[in-house]
Amino acid sequence: MIHERHLFGPGPANPYPEATAALGRPLLGHLDPAFLDVMDATCDQLRQAWGTTSARTLPISATGSAGMEAAFVNTVHPGDVVVVAVNGLFGQRMCDVAARCGAEVVAVEHEWGHPVDVERVLAAHPAPAIIAAVHAETSTGVRSDIAALGAGKGDALLLVDAVTSIGGIELRADDWGVDVGYAGTQKCLGVAPGLAPFTINDRAFERRVERPQSWYLDLGLLGGYVGEAGAAGGSGGRTYHHTAPVAMVASLHAGLTRILAEGLPAVWDRHEAAGRQLQDGLEEMGLELFAQKGHRLPELTTVRVPDGVDGAAVRRTLLERHGIEIGAGAGPYAASVWRIGLMGHNARPDAALLVLSALREALASA
Amino acid sequence: MIHERHLFGPGPANPYPEATAALGRPLLGHLDPAFLDVMDATCDQLRQAWGTTSARTLPISATGSAGMEAAFVNTVHPGDVVVVAVNGLFGQRMCDVAARCGAEVVAVEHEWGHPVDVERVLAAHPAPAIIAAVHAETSTGVRSDIAALGAGKGDALLLVDAVTSIGGIELRADDWGVDVGYAGTQKCLGVAPGLAPFTINDRAFERRVERPQSWYLDLGLLGGYVGEAGAAGGSGGRTYHHTAPVAMVASLHAGLTRILAEGLPAVWDRHEAAGRQLQDGLEEMGLELFAQKGHRLPELTTVRVPDGVDGAAVRRTLLERHGIEIGAGAGPYAASVWRIGLMGHNARPDAALLVLSALREALASA
Known part of the structure; x- marks a missing residue:
């Protein structure tokens, strides 16, 4: 399969x-x-x-x-x-x-x-x-x-x-x-x-x-x-x-x-734009970013799982409903943080839009 | 390319x-x-x-x-x-x-x-x-x-x-x-x-x-x-x-x-048959096998480069003329031995036939 x-x-x-x-x-x-x-x-x-x-x-x-x-x-x-x-x-x-x-x-x-x-x-x-x-x-x-x-x-x-x-x-x-x-x-x-x-x-x-x-x-x-x-x-x-x-x-x-x-500076700009779009969108949804402001990677965004939400269940919903994988947090933040990467070929506006939309949908039903 | x-x-x-x-x-x-x-x-x-x-x-x-x-x-x-x-x-x-x-x-x-x-x-x-x-x-x-x-x-x-x-x-x-x-x-x-x-x-x-x-x-x-x-x-x-x-x-x-x-025993038999065909064919061409008789691998055959033949030149000819790669010898036998593998998908009679024919052709013009 x-x-x-x-x-x-x-x-x-x-x-x-x-x-x-x-x-x-x-x-x-x-x-x-x-x-x-x-x-x-x-x-x-x-x-x-x-x-x-x-x-x-x-x-x-x-x-x-x-x-x-x-x-x-x-x-x-x-x-x-x-x-x-x-x-x-x-x-x-x-x-x-x-x-x-x-x-x-x-x-x-x-x-x-x-x-x-x-x-x-x-x-x-x-x-x-x-x-x-x-x-x-x-x-x-x-x-x-x-x-x-x-x-x-x-x-x-x-x-x-x-x-x-x-x-x-x-x-x-x-x-x-x-x-x-x-x-x-x-x-x-x-x-x-x-x-x-x-x-x-x-x-x-x-x-x-x-x-x-x-x-x-x-x-x-x-x-x-x-x-x-x-x-x-x-x-x-x-x-x-x-x-x-x-x-x-x-x-x-x-x-x-x-x-x-494509050229390295253009590739870096593309990652920067996709990451900014994602991070702005997450904040507009009322979510709290985990990494300290001013030091956030555009290619990999960490965001806190909202209180009362089962982070693993949301990840499972995204995977099953839309084939979208996002990551759990690492180490002590495994349950309380999500990691969302827009890297390489995925550093694109449509990818940012898709993950934002899917996450909004999943949270609405969580 | x-x-x-x-x-x-x-x-x-x-x-x-x-x-x-x-x-x-x-x-x-x-x-x-x-x-x-x-x-x-x-x-x-x-x-x-x-x-x-x-x-x-x-x-x-x-x-x-x-x-x-x-x-x-x-x-x-x-x-x-x-x-x-x-x-x-x-x-x-x-x-x-x-x-x-x-x-x-x-x-x-x-x-x-x-x-x-x-x-x-x-x-x-x-x-x-x-x-x-x-x-x-x-x-x-x-x-x-x-x-x-x-x-x-x-x-x-x-x-x-x-x-x-x-x-x-x-x-x-x-x-x-x-x-x-x-x-x-x-x-x-x-x-x-x-x-x-x-x-x-x-x-x-x-x-x-x-x-x-x-x-x-x-x-x-x-x-x-x-x-x-x-x-x-x-x-x-x-x-x-x-x-x-x-x-x-x-x-x-x-x-x-x-x-x-396919089944492991059938796969082993296929390697055995291809290797035997190759080794018999090499000996029929008058070439001398390197590995001791009774202990030869069917999947990887070692054969001595004939006296007066430039082993590297023959390998180059095979590669350029037919896209066939065979190996040099290893260590002290780098120049005096060839290594010919019929492994995995290549353990087939047509592969044995091809490498024998190509080697015969290359040696005739060496």
Whole structure:
């Protein structure tokens, strides 16, 4: 049975049609010259999406959470102090992952729904090896100021989660001083989940762990896999590391081609407009937004479930009546918050209108 | 530009058409009830493919090599003795991965092209924590006797690489005493690369590492992700761990549905027949097979490049003239061996005929 869904939750979003079409094309071998061209082109496109010139920019062959693990496992030496800005679920996860790499974690806790307090994070330790933060917290719908962290990081490496920001809001890794970044494909990039766009600059790569505890995510080995020499202008020789998920890479390439044809600033504007329309509409309905004003993500809106309303029942109604998925809240806000995403292909006025209308209808009968 | 290929190398193979079609279907959210049904059904199907009743059987969200890492990272306690049967590239890789988990690795080296010497492996250490071996060595085209290892393992756990055997030749994890196994989707299962079918039984799970160095591959957390309680007949509650690669899981489900409709014994017979046809044909052409007689995999044939022939040039000719991919040899045999796979949807007489005819033609003009 085929189910058609409007994926208006925190991800995955409905992919761009071009990304879906690419999944159905004839499969190529992972060492086929035609596939290596696709991989090279995808890495080039990812550099644009990240706002970086770093040669070591690639799609890691697993989902976004593996990107987080790749970031820490390659940069944390045992005993390193890692300051983590925790303002939601993914900051918490960073602490867990970093600790498993042997880090001495200094967690800087924030109230959920608030952005990272840059001053407090920078003052948390006199000489951290790494400062880590989430650009767009998927659990709360909050944007934090990565550029300010980069400006104040000193000798530390800045490690950033861009899972829900890449392809949706402004992201300038090089300008902002991001040394290591990871993302996902299933949010604003508008591609199915399964890859983790990743970037690491020379500064971080030079300080890397020579033989990380993960073989699969060892960036020293992955350089040959994506033909890093080629990316840097060299001969592009490849080393077999693992079999690339060729269909997913082809799909990411197609999604990025669509995004870059539209132009990143236009894509960001489109997300901004759809998010504003949604958030204004929710407030007009008398609903209360959860994320702090001035720091709300346009691509992912958090809204409080009205008193006396069964949030899960409303979500079920939307799914069953209209095939619309919206998300529950995360962690302690699972029952009291909804998360509504208008990401990638869904960042459109008609999608905003549809989810507003459907929610109004469902609340009227709740 | 669309390239159509006959993928007759060591993998990926051309997927079953049903598996490709599933990739293009509307995407579901990873917590959608309809997707959870797909995930449950896929885990059930994987139990059949593995020949196990273990509740902890699931598709890990990364390629086969991450399956290897998941196997070791969850079972190796620091200082554990791990005996690894090394008769090719993937045995070597096991040593690297196990060592990064803190194992004391006892590598039992074999000549490439030969099967695992069970006596020697069992005698390598008096009390290993783990004995690890590759069922079907993708680098050499050799099958080893896993049941004999299982019969003699004693108190050790038996950890098996089934990347190139699952869905192609007989595999009976429970009957053979396999405690931990990992595989890939892009060989005989006839699905694009991107997932690692994985199984671990109670015996191994009870001895697992409580907080493995990998968060992404932590089986203690992944149990909730696939609704392990449901698999065991319980309520099937889900815990959010990471976003499942929903399109790939749907594709695996479709591929397995096709395989199980045909029936595993029939699928094994089909691989056996295609492989025999290919190997007989190669010998009739005067070529010399590389893998030791009596231990050759039907799904992956290794053959020596004839003296005076440029193996890479022949592969290039096949690719350019007919869109046929065959593989180079692995490791020290990169230039002197070809690897020809007839796996999954390609395990057919017409595919065997085509690759034989094309190779004969290419050699005549080489």
